[in-house]
Amino acid sequence: MGDTGQPKVITTAIFTSLRLIDGGDTVAISLLEPDGSEVIVLVPRRAAQIVQTHLAEILTLPHSRKRFEP
Numbered sequence: 001m002g003d004t005g006q007p008k009v010i011t012t013a014i015f016t017s018l019r020l021i022d023g024g025d026t027v028a029i030s031l032l033e034p035d036g037s038e039v040i041v042l043v044p045r046r047a048a049q050i051v052q053t054h055l056a057e058i059l060t061l062p063h064s065r066k067r068f069e070p
Helices: 045-058
Strands: 014-021 026-032 038-044
Touching: 026 045, 038 045
Parallel strands: none
Antiparallel strands: 014 026, 026 038
């Protein structure tokens, strides 16, 4: 979260790469923002596995569904 207590939102334009680091314990997700700045998000492997499960579920929903609640 930022200084205001609000979540930090990053707008991405392009996914560039995915790497395992820390001996495979962490996933490094590289993205480009619309202005060309690179952002790397570090996610513990277990958290990435949970995100993978939820992504698989939400991406099978019709486009008209606006919100996904796990």
